[in-house]
Amino acid sequence: MGAAQDLPLAVVEQRGNLQIISSLSAAAEARGLRLGMPLPDALAMYPDLVTRSRHVPAETNQLAVLGRWAGRFSPWVGESGGDGLMLDITGCAHLFGGEVALLEQVEADCARLGITLRAAIADTPGAAWAMSRYAGRDGAALRPEGHGGDAVDIEARATRSRAARKRQWERGGARPPTAPPPEAAQRIQPAGHGYDVLAPLPLAALRIGPDLVEALSRVGLRRIGDLIGQPRAPLARRFGQPLIRRLDQALGHVHEPVSPERHRPAFSVRLTLPDPIGLEADLLAGIDRMLPRLCDMLRSSGKVPRLIRLEAWRSDGSMQWVAAGLARPAAEPDRIRPLLAMKLAEIEAGFGIDMLRLVAAQIEDPSRAAPPGHPGLTGADGGGNGPALRDPFLAREDLMARLGARLGMEAITRQHPVASHIPEKTAQTLAAAWSEAAPEWTGPGKLRPLRLFRPEMVTPLGPQPDFPRAPPARFRWRGRVLQACGAGERERIAPEWWLEDPLWRSGTRDYWLVLTVSAERLWLFYAHGGAVSGGWFCQGRFA
Template sequence: MFDGLRKRIVCMWFPRLASDRVLRARPVDGPFALTLTQNNTNRIYCLNRQAEQAGLSRGMSFADARAYCPGLITHPARPDLDARFLVVLRRWAARYCPSVGAEGMDGLTLDVTGATHLWGGEEAMLDDMRARAERAGLSLLVACSHSRGAAWALAHYGQEGGGLETLPVAALRLEGTMITSLERLGLRTIADLEATARAPLARRFGPQLLTRLDQAFGRAPEALAPEGDPPHYGVRLSFPDPIGLTGDVMNALERLLKPLCTKLKAQETGARCLVLTFRRVDQESQDVPLRLAAPMRDPERLLRLFERGVGEVEAGFGIDQMRLEATLVEPLPAEQLSTAQTRPGEDRLSDLITRIGTRIGLENIQRFLPSDSHIPERSFMTVPAAFNGTPSAPGSGWRRGQLRPLRLFPPVPILGTGSQPPNQFRWRRMAFRTFRAMGPERIAPEWWQDDENWRSGVRDYWKVDTREGQRLWLFYTPQNPGWFVQGEFA
């Protein structure tokens, strides 16, 4: 077989991926570590070389690490951002070969078969990887071998050019309990496993051990599943002659929306932010952004929502190219609609919020959402109407329970004695007479919240109908006798 077509697999291991990602943006001179709460214990998630030299290690509790190294600088770990950073590194590694896949949470696997000669050989290619990673501030251990398992073992436990036989059994990617059992039997290296009869090993440890052993030596195949680039939601249209009329632009936009929405539907996603870019004949560009209150992929609705922005475009001497891109997408799986659902009404509400949001900003359109608290002041929260992508129908998500007033305000003291609502009282310079009272409803403070207004203890709430027509919400504090008005019913 031609030497250049031998199977060659490269394993790139970034042992400090998480900490390197943070330190690239904010360098730290000294021991540094990322912490993550696991099983109610804050532990070291990743650390730099200085922290390792100070005696710290992954998995150590944060309290022990601070005791070992008082000058340790820490930062909360973000595994989600680490995963996104690994995707960026995978795209960078595609410069060496088209087949690149993720290897765990901190590594990459490359099938460089037939591509090493483009870099002057394997050694030159690996040296280029190390040099580029060092310039980028990344710790990298890399190895190339005839199989995926061998490349992983050499990158994690060996040196490039060394053999597999001298490596520990942990280099076979085995479970921790299996590694401990093998070491107790005196099987500490891969050479020890190779010299042992296979049948007893299979009976005691199952087929996984021998499968990993054969994969490392290339006797058993192991697939390399390269990951493709995420879908790109962008379309472009060029014109042989410049256009400038609003009708022509809208017709061209309709032609762009149809293939874009088709692609969104195929991926079961919906656009939340779109950017329509116009390139004029004088090479100037103008963008028309559109932020949506809910994910959407209906071309007719999107076309109507673009009308205002397109009408404000200055065409100049004409537009010779249009580009439409969905810069932010969200999952929008297909749903089975029934007659009981109100999807058309929700769509109209989303379109209304989007139209208003294009004028004053989506974040300035507020709505109420329920909050998990029985304290009246904390039983709701105010959020943007496009919160979480779906402007729900009014009242959705609210628990049905005790009737609450439509208007709440800070408690106002009134004169009254006893645990029953007063027959007469003054509030806001007006005199009121009690006609009917319903209650009490006792509400206790939440001991886990530090709320100064509720430190006085429990409150007994009453719904009071007055002869003057107002329906008020009063409460009584038995531990410190007093009456207060806090709300007004519609």
């Protein structure tokens, strides 16, 4: 076990056409490798590097397990950056003999689990995040790759001679060796000394992106202490408010609470296979055995699934998964099985699948799953003696689920009424799977066009005897000359004075339905003018 831990190990993920190192063991980091390094460069530096492909679902599950374990130290446990845990130990440290004893207990427990970690205790989550990752490391050595110095370093010789003299390591050279601070000082921040601890750390410790770190480094700002003394307004104008917010969070000027993860009961079933499988028929047979058990488990707990995930664990240790979402949550195997069957073609069996797992990834209460009073199933003859027919409501929801499996649930939308008399604001588009149909649609009482678009200029042609009390008899629209042969009643719509809408700065409008000789039904209006000049426009077309 000890020899295996000494092997340099790197976890690699695919980014486009390049394999990038996403995490490293301590042995690999000691050999000069770093996060974000391309795998060919890492192998050139150390050919004996052991690599493994990144498995994001497994990492998420492992972090969730560690979060439940960390609940013994504090009830407030949340994720930190996707690769760590953040604990709010306010009022908890004395139960373990103080902060030092608590940190030693965490490290001892992780050592027994075979986990290496970097931990720190600070006044703020931002400071704890920075100390756990960068305390005791040289900030000058962590500047962006390929950066040859700050703006002063690359100026002309005459300008540099007038600039303030910088120490050799501040110009990009090697920093002279200094005695490292005590280990306790690197792990535990003294109360109220956040500035002293954060000042020597590199800017990457502020949880900002590498592009922003590089931009700051080019103007000579490489450590957090370089930022603290700078005026806030110029920094915000040049580099944006996120930089200022991260700095204030680390120093405690902006509150950043720890959001604990809500631990929900896990509903899943597993099927271990004696021999590896790879055919879709075999996967369907496994689903038929697991799905009724999962639905019975959910019903006995008073829950219904919204999202079902099928995990296929292959014989080489990797895992592939597919998910099927329901437009209306229901614990009925007959409604879930077709959705999973549509996804099986996405699973690559490789050398074979030796374990299947079915997980209810999202669950809801039955009271929220179906609207009250839907009729259910009825007989064909109305008396329940004929063949059962599916309720139209359920058929519509199943159709939405099938379409959502192909296109995505967000692509299926429905219109909902909005309390506004402005034509383009009378309805809003919502995702059909996460919204209820409107029980009634109380419109303005007037006919509205099938297609609405931004107002387009209409040019009246010839004499207009009843202008502007009636639409023009001849007009030019979209480069065509049209002849009107009829018009409906006038409808006057005023802008919403309590809202500022740039499209309604032309004032009150008079609308008409105009029928042309070419059988087009257009929605024309005359704007009386307001903040901008008015005139004739076309805003819609009827079927």
